[in-house]
Each structure stands twice: as C-alpha cells, then as structure tokens.
Amino acid sequence: MLAVLLGVGLLVGCQNTSKSSREAAAPKPTQEQLQRVGLLNQAADDMYSKVMQGDYAGGRAILQQLGVQIPQISYEGITSVDGLNALTETVTEANKVFNSVRFSPEEGQISAAKIRLATDALTHATQPMWLQYYKLLQEDMDQLEQAAKEQRKAGIQKGVLQFEQHISVIHPSLLISRELADVDKLDSLVSFVSGQARLEQENYKQITNILPTLRQHIDKLFMKKEATAYLPVIDQQNPIIWTLAIGSFIIAALAFAGWRLAKKDNGVIPVKRQDAD
Known part of the structure; x- marks a missing residue:
C-alpha cells in the first residue's frame, strides 16, 4: 500500500511540475484570434439551432462552412493540440453523419450538440x-x-x-x-x-x-x-x-x-x- 501511495505522489508531483511549466510558457491569444473563434462559435450555434428545428439541409450547409473556417484559425493560447484535434475530429464525424445515405436525425442532433459545446468551450474558458x-x-x-x-x-x-x-x-x-x-x-x-x-x-x-x-x-x-x-x-x-x-x-x-x-x-x-x- 505504501508503494502505491508513493507511486501516486511521484506521478502527481511530476504532472504538477509539467502543468506549471506549461502555464508559464502559454502565450495569450490575440484579439484577431478571439474574434475568429467567436465567429466560429456563432456559426456552430446557428447550425445547432437549425438542426434542432429540423432544418437539416441548413445545418449541413453551415457544417461545411465550419470545415472551411477551422483550419484558418490559430488556436495558440486558446487550446492544446489535443483540443484542436478533438474539434476537427468532431466536425469530420459530423460530416459523415450528415452525408450518410441513411441520415439519422437523432445522430445529427448529437453531432450538432458536440460541435456547439466544443466551440463554446473555446470561447468560454471558465464557464463553458x-x-x-x-x-x-x-x-x-x-x-x-x-x-x-x-x-x-x-x-x-x-x-x-x-x-x-x-x-x-x-x-x-x-x-x-x-x-x-x-x-x-x-x-x-x-x-x-x-x-x-x-x-x-x-x-x-x-x-x-x-x-x-x-x-x-x-x-x-x-x-x-x-x-x-x-x-x-x-x-x-x-x-x-x-x-x-x-x-x-x-x-x-x-x-x-x-x-x-x-x-x-x-x-x-x-x-x-x-x-x-
């Protein structure tokens, strides 16, 4: 049991040190970055609203716009590489859902919700x-x-x-x-x-x-x-x-x-x- 506790303590200590180093080195996002992410979030909100109202064609059109917008934004100081990968993968999965021959409205709503929450997390760090x-x-x-x-x-x-x-x-x-x-x-x-x-x-x-x-x-x-x-x-x-x-x-x-x-x-x-x- 002592060995288990010592192992946890050492690992947590290493993680805290690494986290402190990252926080000290993290740059602040520019105003332009924040504006672009804000527009991305607004588009995701529009997509979610259309999908929940049953306008799946309109939701699909905005989804395509999101696919174009995301690579044009710098996320340095906003989220990590893992966060960016999660965002792009979520949009990729949503495209598969909306372009499926047998489209499922329920899966479409879930995909829209994932994207909506993800873009909101980019713009609201403390209260997403x-x-x-x-x-x-x-x-x-x-x-x-x-x-x-x-x-x-x-x-x-x-x-x-x-x-x-x-x-x-x-x-x-x-x-x-x-x-x-x-x-x-x-x-x-x-x-x-x-x-x-x-x-x-x-x-x-x-x-x-x-x-x-x-x-x-x-x-x-x-x-x-x-x-x-x-x-x-x-x-x-x-x-x-x-x-x-x-x-x-x-x-x-x-x-x-x-x-x-x-x-x-x-x-x-x-x-x-x-x-x-």
Missing part, C-alpha cells in the same frame, strides 16, 4: 456550457450505483450505456478545456465500468467499489471544490485485496496517461489555453 452536464452525470451514476446494489444486471447495462452517451457528447469539450492526462484517466475509469457491466458473470461489487473513484474524478473535471470525499465500499471478506486492486488500477490509469503525454509529438508540450475568458 458543458459544465451543465454535471447534474446529468451525477444522476447517471446514482442510477448505476442503485442498480448495482440491487444486483439488476439489465439496469446496470442500461445505466452504463446512458452514461457513456452523455460522456461522448462532452468528450471533445473536455479535451479542449482540460488536461489530456485527466481526460485519459476518465476514459480509463469509464472503460473499466463498461467492461465490468458487459461481462457475463455478475460483478456488482466491482462496479460499486470503483464508482467513488469515478465520482471524485468527475468532480475534479467539473471543478467542484466542495466535492464530497467518496469512500469505496470495501469487500469485508478481502479488504486488503480490494484496497490494493483499486490503488493499482488508479496507478495504471495515471501511468498510461503520463506515458501518452510524454510520447505525444516527440515530447513537445502543447500550448495550454488561458484560465480566464
């Missing part, structure tokens, strides 16, 4: 709209926890699917607004819960025990300073094994995130956006 998803994710986890306690497999699978869908809508925005390592850890935790829910054997206790860690990390991503210190429900028959298992999982998730950050772009640290709007 995706923060409104906090309550929704909390309700998802409450339902998932209740289903696990009641050992309802169908309820767990339904809850996990709903939770994954909500995370997917804000995922591009997370990459724009937050550190890559933190988003990677969220992905690892969600993947673990999803994997347990899809196993044939019953794994209710594993889900119950990992949910407190997932809650804490979501609190961190949503900047909830008043976050509750959730405690995992330890298996009374094997408390030491469960403690080590959860600690090892967290170490693995953080180590993987750190490795990706170090290897990305040959070690070049991407520019971090400003903390204030």
Whole structure:
C-alpha cells in the first residue's frame, strides 16, 4: 500500500511540475484570434439551432462552412493540440453523419450538440456550457450505483450505456478545456465500468467499489471544490485485496496517461489555453 501511495505522489508531483511549466510558457491569444473563434462559435450555434428545428439541409450547409473556417484559425493560447484535434475530429464525424445515405436525425442532433459545446468551450474558458452536464452525470451514476446494489444486471447495462452517451457528447469539450492526462484517466475509469457491466458473470461489487473513484474524478473535471470525499465500499471478506486492486488500477490509469503525454509529438508540450475568458 505504501508503494502505491508513493507511486501516486511521484506521478502527481511530476504532472504538477509539467502543468506549471506549461502555464508559464502559454502565450495569450490575440484579439484577431478571439474574434475568429467567436465567429466560429456563432456559426456552430446557428447550425445547432437549425438542426434542432429540423432544418437539416441548413445545418449541413453551415457544417461545411465550419470545415472551411477551422483550419484558418490559430488556436495558440486558446487550446492544446489535443483540443484542436478533438474539434476537427468532431466536425469530420459530423460530416459523415450528415452525408450518410441513411441520415439519422437523432445522430445529427448529437453531432450538432458536440460541435456547439466544443466551440463554446473555446470561447468560454471558465464557464463553458458543458459544465451543465454535471447534474446529468451525477444522476447517471446514482442510477448505476442503485442498480448495482440491487444486483439488476439489465439496469446496470442500461445505466452504463446512458452514461457513456452523455460522456461522448462532452468528450471533445473536455479535451479542449482540460488536461489530456485527466481526460485519459476518465476514459480509463469509464472503460473499466463498461467492461465490468458487459461481462457475463455478475460483478456488482466491482462496479460499486470503483464508482467513488469515478465520482471524485468527475468532480475534479467539473471543478467542484466542495466535492464530497467518496469512500469505496470495501469487500469485508478481502479488504486488503480490494484496497490494493483499486490503488493499482488508479496507478495504471495515471501511468498510461503520463506515458501518452510524454510520447505525444516527440515530447513537445502543447500550448495550454488561458484560465480566464
């Protein structure tokens, strides 16, 4: 257990040092950059409005304009390379949806929402709209926890699917607004819960025990300073094994995130956006 705690401390210390260095070196965006991003955000808002009103042809036309606008903007000081990649990938995926032979209005609305939240995250660093998803994710986890306690497999699978869908809508925005390592850890935790829910054997206790860690990390991503210190429900028959298992999982998730950050772009640290709007 001591080794686990020391490992977490060393990794967190290295990440904090790296974060401080990036913040010190991050340039401020120019007025021209901010104006261009503002126009991009307005276009995304127009697209979302048209799609939600059923004007899919109009939404598709604006989507094409976004594809032209995005490469013409410099995002230095606004978001990281990962954030820019997330934005462009989201637009690329939306093009596939809107140009599909069998167009799905529901998928079109989801794509429009992803783009709308992503561009808003570029223009509102401190209070982006995706923060409104906090309550929704909390309700998802409450339902998932209740289903696990009641050992309802169908309820767990339904809850996990709903939770994954909500995370997917804000995922591009997370990459724009937050550190890559933190988003990677969220992905690892969600993947673990999803994997347990899809196993044939019953794994209710594993889900119950990992949910407190997932809650804490979501609190961190949503900047909830008043976050509750959730405690995992330890298996009374094997408390030491469960403690080590959860600690090892967290170490693995953080180590993987750190490795990706170090290897990305040959070690070049991407520019971090400003903390204030």
